[in-house]
Amino acid sequence: MMRKLYAANGPLMFHQSGGCCDGSSPMCYLAGEFRTGAxxxxxxQLAIVDITEPVMFWMGREQFERWRHTHLTVDIVPGRGGGFSLEAPEGVRFLIRSRLxxxxxxxxxNR
Incomplete structure (x- = not known):
């Protein structure tokens, strides 16, 4: 899916906020489309086969503080995701799987 999205749109990024509903899923955007800050x-920086630019994965600082002791995996499953995430028209959605x-x-x- 990442290669398909990249081919159709160009450089990509993810942002994971701590909000409810769509905000609890990782959202895929065009690189730089979601403004990040302090x-x-x-x-x-995710390296994906056949994609020349790394895909940056950002997270809201408050969410990071809650999840800092977890291993995160970005997965994709059938279903409708967030309306602003690039995979939404494909009938799939990204989600986070985690473990401590x-x-x-x-x-x-944490050195």
Whole structure:
């Protein structure tokens, strides 16, 4: 799906807010379309096969503070997602799957 969205739209980004409803799902936008600032944390630059630019994954700082001890996986499932997220017309939606970090993972990330 990311390769399809990239081919149709160009460089992409994700933003995960802490809001309810659509805000609790990762939203996929054109890179730079969602304005990030001091209230956001850059979690990762995702490298995706056949996409030349990394896909930046941002999260609202308050949500990051709640989830800082979790391993996050962006998944995609059938269904209707947020109206502003680029995958919405495709009949799928992105979602976050999570698990707590192990003590070893937490130690490495919080040095």
């Amino acid at each position: 209230s956001d944390v850059l979690l990762a 970090l192990t003590d070893a993972e937490d130690a490495v990330l």
